[in-house]
Amino acid sequence: xxxxxxxxxxxxxxxxxxxxxxxxxxxxxxxxxxxxxxxxxxxxxxxxxxxxxxxxxxxxxxxxxxxxxxxxxxxxxxxxxxxxxxxxxxxxxxxxxxxxxxxxxxxxxxxxxxxxxxxxxxxxxxxxxxxxxxxxxxxxxxxxxxxxxxxxxxxxxxxxxxxxxxxxxxxxxxxxxxxxxxxxxxxxxxxxxxxxxxxxxxxxxxxxxxxxxxxxxxxxxxxxxxxxxxxxxxxxxxxxxxxxxxxxxxxxxxxxxxxxxxxxxxxxxxxxxxxxxxxxxxxxxxxxxxxxxxxxxxxxxxxxxxxxxxxxxxxxxxxxxxxxxxxxxxxxxxxxxxxxxxxxxxxxxxxxxxxxxxxxxxxxxxxxxxxxxxxxxxxxxxxxxxxxxxxxxxxxxxxxxxxxxxxxxxxxxxxxxxxxxxxxxxxxxxxxxxxxxxxxxxxxxxxxxxxxxxxxxxxxxxxxxxxxxxxxxxxxxxxxx
Amino acid sequence: xxxxxxxxxxxxxxxxxxxxxxxxxxxxxxxxxxxxxxxxxxxxxxxxxxxxxxxxxxxxxxxxxxxxxxxxxxxxxxxxxxxxxxxxxxxxxxxxxxxxxxxxxxxxxxxxxxxxxxxxxxxxxxxxxxxxxxxxxxxxxxxxxxxxxxxxxxxxxxxxxxxxxxxxxxxxxxxxxxxxxxxxxxxxxxxxxxxxxxxxxxxxxxxxxxxxxxxxxxxxxxxxxxxxxxxxxxxxxxxxxxxxxxxxxxxxxxxxxxxxxxxxxxxxxxxxxxxxxxxxxxxxxxxxxxxxxxxxxxxxxxxxxxxxxxxxxxxxxxxxxxxxxx
Numbered sequence: 001x002x003x004x005x006x007x008x009x010x011x012x013x014x015x016x017x018x019x020x021x022x023x024x025x026x027x028x029x030x031x032x033x034x035x036x037x038x039x040x041x042x043x044x045x046x047x048x049x050x051x052x053x054x055x056x057x058x059x060x061x062x063x064x065x066x067x068x069x070x071x072x073x074x075x076x077x078x079x080x081x082x083x084x085x086x087x088x089x090x091x092x093x094x095x096x097x098x099x100x101x102x103x104x105x106x107x108x109x110x111x112x113x114x115x116x117x118x119x120x121x122x123x124x125x126x127x128x129x130x131x132x133x134x135x136x137x138x139x140x141x142x143x144x145x146x147x148x149x150x151x152x153x154x155x156x157x158x159x160x161x162x163x164x165x166x167x168x169x170x171x172x173x174x175x176x177x178x179x180x181x182x183x184x185x186x187x188x189x190x191x192x193x194x195x196x197x198x199x200x201x202x203x204x205x206x207x208x209x210x211x212x213x214x215x216x217x218x219x220x221x222x223x224x225x226x227x228x229x230x231x232x233x234x235x236x237x238x239x240x241x242x243x244x245x246x247x248x249x250x251x252x253x254x255x256x257x258x259x260x261x262x263x264x265x266x267x268x269x270x271x272x273x274x275x276x277x278x279x280x281x282x283x284x285x286x287x288x289x290x291x292x293x294x295x296x297x298x299x300x301x302x303x304x305x306x307x308x309x310x311x312x313x314x315x316x317x318x319x320x321x322x323x324x325x326x327x328x329x330x331x332x333x334x335x336x337x338x339x340x341x342x343x344x345x346x347x348x349x350x351x352x353x354x355x356x357x358x359x360x361x362x363x364x365x366x367x368x369x370x371x372x373x374x375x376x377x378x379x380x381x382x383x384x385x386x387x388x389x390x391x392x393x394x395x396x397x398x399x400x401x402x403x404x405x406x407x408x409x410x411x412x413x414x415x416x417x418x419x420x421x422x423x424x425x426x427x428x429x430x431x432x433x434x435x436x437x438x439x440x441x442x443x444x445x446x447x448x449x450x451x452x453x454x455x456x457x458x459x460x461x462x463x464x465x466x467x468x469x470x471x472x473x474x475x476x477x478x479x480x481x
Numbered sequence: 482x483x484x485x486x487x488x489x490x491x492x493x494x495x496x497x498x499x500x501x502x503x504x505x506x507x508x509x510x511x512x513x514x515x516x517x518x519x520x521x522x523x524x525x526x527x528x529x530x531x532x533x534x535x536x537x538x539x540x541x542x543x544x545x546x547x548x549x550x551x552x553x554x555x556x557x558x559x560x561x562x563x564x565x566x567x568x569x570x571x572x573x574x575x576x577x578x579x580x581x582x583x584x585x586x587x588x589x590x591x592x593x594x595x596x597x598x599x600x601x602x603x604x605x606x607x608x609x610x611x612x613x614x615x616x617x618x619x620x621x622x623x624x625x626x627x628x629x630x631x632x633x634x635x636x637x638x639x640x641x642x643x644x645x646x647x648x649x650x651x652x653x654x655x656x657x658x659x660x661x662x663x664x665x666x667x668x669x670x671x672x673x674x675x676x677x678x679x680x681x682x683x684x685x686x687x688x689x690x691x692x693x694x695x696x697x698x699x700x701x702x703x704x705x706x707x708x709x710x711x712x713x714x715x716x717x718x719x720x721x722x723x724x725x726x727x728x729x730x731x732x733x734x735x736x737x738x739x740x741x742x743x744x745x746x747x748x749x750x751x752x753x754x755x756x757x758x759x760x761x762x763x764x765x766x767x768x769x770x771x772x773x774x775x776x777x778x779x780x781x782x783x784x785x786x787x788x789x790x791x792x793x794x795x796x797x798x799x800x801x802x803x804x805x806x807x
Contacts, residue, residue, distance in 0.1 A: 006581045014569070289565035294626060296534050297559035298582035300551055463534060465563075 003299050004307040011311025015278045052165035055129045060175040062212035064130045070204040071128035147190035165190045175212045261399045264426040275316035276360040283368025301459040309361045316357050345426040352418035355443035362454035370461035376468040391419035402429045411439045414446030453478045483546035485510045485665040491540030500526040502689040513660045515676030516669035518686040524669040525562050555584040558632035562639045564623045566611035573607035583630035597625045637668035673774040692781045704772040711758050712740035712766040728757045
């Protein structure tokens with residue numbers, strides 16, 4: 001027993017106290033934070049501003065003035081200010097964002113302010129050109145065809161001549177109802193014009209048209225309603241959703257709840273895979289450097305294998321605890337929603353980690369002992385990895401319908417069983433109670449079977465050199481001993 | 482005291498190949514036994530079975546009075562033929578680890594590891610990684626790993642292969658020290674002169690079967706070729722041969738490169754023959770010929786003697802070449 005612990009301890013130390021492992025475990029979450037931060041930061045850089053004109057042929061005669069107003073620099077400033085105010089308001093309301101700001105200190109606040117200024121400033125520089133009512137549409141399309149998506153030069157100097165990015169044609173019927181319906185306006189855009197810019201132009205046009213409609217309709221005047229009142233009446237109401245929990249009301253998180261089962265599965269997969277493949281590497285190393293024979297003169301093959309498996313289990317648990325701790329910590333700190341991760345689901349994660357780990361580790365120990373080098377191991381690894389990948393491929397299906405036939409069946413199939421169960425148990429839909437002990441039972445049985453076979457393969461394989469074995473050979477070894 | 486090692490009708494096959502066939506062996510405590518035979522003779526297989534690393538198909542094995550080496554692993558030191566170290570592990574840490582696996586206490590272990598490394602001329606290697614050592618140095622580290630826990634029984638599989646003459650001598654001395662401390666030592670080699678230099682008792686195997694098992698003294702007596710070698714100082718050996726042939730008790734005088742080999746009849750008095758021969762010429766060297774293990778081995782194996790002689794010549798040549806390059 002003591003010897004086994006020594007083997008386990010060495011196994012743990014040689015895996016954990018390496019630059020590669022420490023970098024991997026520490027760097028991974030750090031990278032996530034950096035990449036996540038970078039994406040948010042880069043969104044502030046919308047690139048140099050697009051410069052050009054939007055031409056409008058307003059056949060109704062009602063829309064152009066309103067459109068001119070919307071394209072005026074004053075309007076843009078006002079819009080930006082409103083946006084900034086709304087963002088500030090949101091930040092004040094949201095504890096999470098405040099926490100993040102507090103965490104970042106004055107620097108973060110400064111950055112946010114700068115980013116906001118950037119956002120309000122960086123809109124496309126588009127001016128409106130109002131063409132005569134009777135302008136020839138076909139002829140006016142020509143400049144749009146030849147438009148180039150130019151960026152404003154750094155010094156702000158303007159290009160000579162008009163760069164027409166869009167042509168808008170508003171027929172009279174768009175404002176005044178004819179035969180019970182409105183006519184549509186037409187919009188022509190230059191090639192490769194950014195989708196967001198197109199939407200912005202369209203939004204302004206349609207807002208202007210609605211304004212024109214409201215102001216020209218006599219029925220409103222008769223009813224004593226101002227266009228502003230009508231707009232307020234038809235504005236779509238929106239409520240901030242709350243989730244009711246025994247602990248009180250919480251802000252609804254929608255998609256985030258969906259991500260939790262996935263996070264659990266990734267956690268399980270990552271810890272099992274990392275420690276399992278480390279086990280394979282060390283076993284192959286011991287085999288190929290022939291240290292294994294020295295070890296076997298001191299301990300029995302069974303002690304060696306068990307010690308190694310236990311040592312790497314420590315590695316897996318370390319990864320699991322570090323990442324799960326970080327995950328739970330950030331859910332608790334930033335979202336204040338610790339209720340999303342129940343103690344039971346964490347306990348099940350632990351149980352199924354052990355099942356998945358012992359299963360995978362047994363296979364890795366068997367493969368590692370049977371081959372002469374890493375390359376040979378890859379050949380035997382391929383089918384194992386393919387089976388392991390099944391939960392990856394169908395996690396979405398299982399998470400969407402945790403009690404579907406596929407999910408239930410895969411819960412009782414060895415190898416996929418711990419992963420599928422973790423997805424199901426950490427989701428929101430309850431799993432029938434009887435399935436949990438059955439799944440754990442299936443898992444334990446598969447672990448016992450795999451460990452038994454691995455022990456037999458390990459005993460023979462550890463001292464077998466030469467021709468790399470295939471699966472048939474492994475099966476024969478299992479039967480032999 | 483029970484025998485250190487006892488094998489009864491042990492048999493091991495790999496597929497259709499019989500590696501060890503009906504092997505009987507008893508090794509008394511405190512003896513130093515050479516286990517010799519050509520490559521593929523079954524030496525390593527026998528040793529691995531003694532170590533319970535692989536298991537015999539049939540027969541009984543007793544090690545240190547137990548039915549299996551598993552029960553007395555901590556009392557056995559083993560240097561395997563296929564040896565290795567953890568490349569990235571430090572030498573001191575490796576030895577400590579192995580010692581712990583052999584059931585040693587932590588107390589004084591560091592000092593012991595250092596002491597052994599000093600003894601082997603590796604005093605400055607404690608903190609070095611195993612992969613930084615030369616092959617010969619690694620082999621010495623492996624030897625230390627097999628003796629560090631002060632085992633009663635030491636099993637060394639080809640301990641000398643790949644070592645230069647200086648390190649061979651050092652290793653021989655260390656093995657002698659272990660023997661002087663009363664430990665039972667069994668070492669295998671395919672280079673028979675190593676066994677002649679080192680051991681009390683010789684165990685010879687070929688093709689999985691024991692062909693000889695005796696003390697070196699008895700072997701020399703039993704396989705006494707009954708011949709006197711006379712190397713004259715100035716006279717030509719071929720001119721002396723006819724006269725010497727006439728000495729009483731000599732039945733043949735064979736001329737070798739620069740000596741005459743006088744083969745004696747049964748019951749001849751070798752001292753008298755030597756005195757007679759000395760009167761005939763001034764001698765540079767005269768000796769009672771000693772059998773060497775190689776000749777005995779070839780003699781015993783018989784039939785395919787020529788093939789084996791060639792094989793041995795190859796092996797010795799290879800060993801010499803290895804030494805030269807080391």
